[in-house]
Amino acid sequence: MTHGRGAPGGFFGGWAPDRVPVDEWQVLEYNYAGSRKISVPGDFNTQFEDLLFYRDGVWYQRWFDVEPKPGKRYHLWFGGSNYTTSVYLNGTPMAKQVGGYVPYSIDVTDALKSGGNDLVISVNNRLEKHSVPTPRTDWWPYGGLIRDVMLIETPSAxxxxxxxxxxxxxxxxxxxxxxxxxxxxxxxxxxxxxxxxxxxxxxxxxxxxxxxxxxxxxxxxxxxxxxxxxxxxxxxxxxxxxxxxxLIEARGTEIFLNGKRIRFKGISTHEEPIGRDGAAYSKADFEALFGEAKALGANFVRAAHYPYARHAAQVADELGLMLWEEVPIYWNIAWENPETLEIAKDQITRLVTRDWNRASVVIWSVANETPYSEPRMAFLEALINEVRSLDDTRLVSAALLGDVSRELKDAALYLAAYGAASDEVSKHERDIFKAMLDKAGDHAPAVGSGFELVIDDPLGELLDVVSYNEYFGWYYARFIAPQLGVSEKTVRKLMFKFMEHVVLSAAFDKPMHISEFGAGAKSGKRGEGPWTEEYQAEVYRAQSRMIMNSPQIQGMTPWILKDFRAMLRTLPGIQDYRNRKGLIDENGQRKQAFYVLRDFYEGSWANVE
The missing domain is CATH 2.60.40.10 (Immunoglobulins)
Structure with a gap:
């Protein structure tokens, strides 16, 4: 057996291909012996430069020796593979797994031979409109055998x-x-x-x-x-x-751990290691990643947007980090497709039954930023019922969007009040703001008047914790400025003043959690405006003041701990296919906002006892 980067005890620790035509007459349009070697666990996208953007099938092959023992069963165990996997042993199709990130095992006892065995695995990371998630995601769809593969021997019983x-x-x-x-x-x-x-x-x-x-x-x-x-x-x-x-529980709008009130001082993450591209797969990867969360002063991590390797929750157990675990019901999926629902149920079942002994896991999340529709409601209610049938000892949540168009329209009117009273805007812009207020008449707000944003997504009725993704300091200015006909710079500066008077709440007598907020910053870029560390830090200060205004909020997980790979983030010289909202960059360099959030977590908001 060739040993490479596999974990101790891992079945793959490198790749030893050995497949050639039997003679010159046999046509094989593949040749394992002449193919590249790949390390398992590990995604194929970052192991080969030409496969970075590849979204299709890859074939794995290796020979292994085993002497099956009487009275024993043999199981191929996969920690997770993305996204569709077919397994063949000694030429026999063994199983097909649809849906990534979650563990599964195959009883291969009857297909094993004494001595050499030929294992072939096809893994395809292409996503379809009916898959979970769909092809459009804001993270890198790392493909392949991303986690350990092991041959496990058990008694027959x-x-x-x-x-x-x-x-x-x-x-x-x-x-x-x-x-x-x-x-x-x-x-x-x-x-x-x-x-x-x-x-x-x-x-x-x-x-x-x-x-x-x-x-x-x-x-x-x-x-x-x-x-x-x-x-x-x-x-x-x-x-x-x-x-x-x-014991974790919600009572009214508060959260209790072991009978004591607690707030989630959190941060969101993706399953990427510090200092290396690709999917995190080892205990050491998560010790480093979650170690930064502890250094931040966090007691809670949102493991977005899919199930992580089993080491994540084990490390969280050891470090004392509460954990939010999630399945990739992301943006919009095929809500009315029964096969899609079955994939989602399979993912949540495998996640829950793997981690139900992890004390760190306190929230199961069933979705992220899914727009309202009746089919969506029926789909997610079925998934929530599935979760509760498996484990009713934890809280259930989902990261909600709210009514974005209404929220932006209302926020624009309040921003107009600040703009009309500001000496820092141009006369043209001030006239625009005054015209908006005149049109609003008696409903026109004044500077400093409270703005309460209420989340009333009906999915909140089914959840234990109502979570909300919002980007007041980042995306909202970009959306509002062209609608008003004023500069984005003006809206961004007014937004910071406005945020001091914003109150966030939910229409349900339940705890509220801010599951995302943030801003992009290129590590080391200094100055004013977006993409600078100073601007990102100011967004965190303004968000912190907004959190302090909002008594229903019992936790938050800003977006995000570390800069991560994302195909949708293409801005040259800044993003370069990375989401730059991290508090640290991909190599672990801390940005100014890291210290802003750390100071907030050391303050009075977190002290609720």
Missing amino acids: HLVNAKVELADLSGRVEGVVATQGLRAGDTVTVSIAELDFSTEVTVGSDGQGQWTAMLKPELWSPENPKLYDVEFATADEQLSDRIGFR
Whole structure:
């Protein structure tokens, strides 16, 4: 076996191709022996310069040796591949997985041979209008075997999954074990040595068993990320997991962790490592990335916009970072396509059942910036119901857009009040602003009058936390200026004054979370105006004042921790196919706004006890 960049124990650690025609008469329009080697885990886009923009199929092949043992089952386990994957073993089609980012496994016992085995995998990162997500995304659609691939040996009767959770603050702990091949009446031993606890769980005819016990464990929190080694054992198998115990809940417009009120001092991320292009895939990648979140003073990370590698939640558990995990229901998808709904359900099911033992995960998110429609409502309600049926111990949210056209129209009128009273605008612009106010008549606002923006998306009724993406300091000026016939510079300067008097709220008696705000800045670019570090820092100051005005807001995750690859971001010399809203650049250099947000998180807003 060739060893390369694979994780220890990884099935792929490099690529050893060996496929040639049997003689000169056989026509093969491929040649594995003459093809390039690729490291797994890892996306193919950033391993080869000519594949950076490639969105289509790639074939993987390797030989491996194994001696199957009697009474054992063998499973090919994939940590995640993007987006459509077909697996062939010794010439036999084994499985097809549609939908990226999530783990899956294939029982290959019957297809294995003693000695050499030929594994071929096709991975295609092309997205379609019915896929999840669709082809238009604002991140890089990294393709290939982006996470570990392993061959796992189990007994014929084996454990499949286990769930352990704190039931209530009295200290009662509940659990479920799921098995395959065990007979009704067989037992699974669950033990937590540090709590001097062990119990025998009897498996029923459905292969599952439940247990409950009064354990009173030390509770996990950002200040004390306590984890326990929990072991699960059958007569033939022993597995373990590190699990923390905590209780997250919403009461009215507030959020409580372990019975104490808390605010989410957060930041959004993408699954890209610091200092290297491509998809993050190792524990070290997430330790570095989330380490910057801790340095920022964050206690919460929004893992946007898709499921991350399993290491992400494990590292968050250890560091004491609460986590928002999300599936890529992004912008507009095929709401009325039953196959699309099944892909989405599969993604959320695999994510939830992988991470339901991670104390750090406190929010499951089902969507980002999806415009209102009745089909969208039906689709997301079905997905929310799916989540709650799997796990009702966490909060459910979605990043909402609001009514953007109405919000911009209302904001423009308030900006007119500031413009009409300003000595910094031209006479022509002042006349435009005054004409707007005259037209509004009795409804014309005054400078300093409060502007309350209320999020009333009906999806909020189905959520536990109403989250909202807004860009007052960035995109809104670009949209408003041409509508008014004034300069963008004027609108941007007025916007900072206006934001001090903005109140954000939701039409529901629920906590509100600002899931995105931000501004672009090229690291090292200094001066005035957009793309400078100074302008980005001023946006964060203005946003912070707006947050302070808004008592319903219980958390925020500004966009974004690190500059990341994005095909839609093409501005030469500034973006160069990167979204520049990061508080650090792609190599980890901190921008001024990093320190602005850090100072805010050290202030009074976060202190709610």
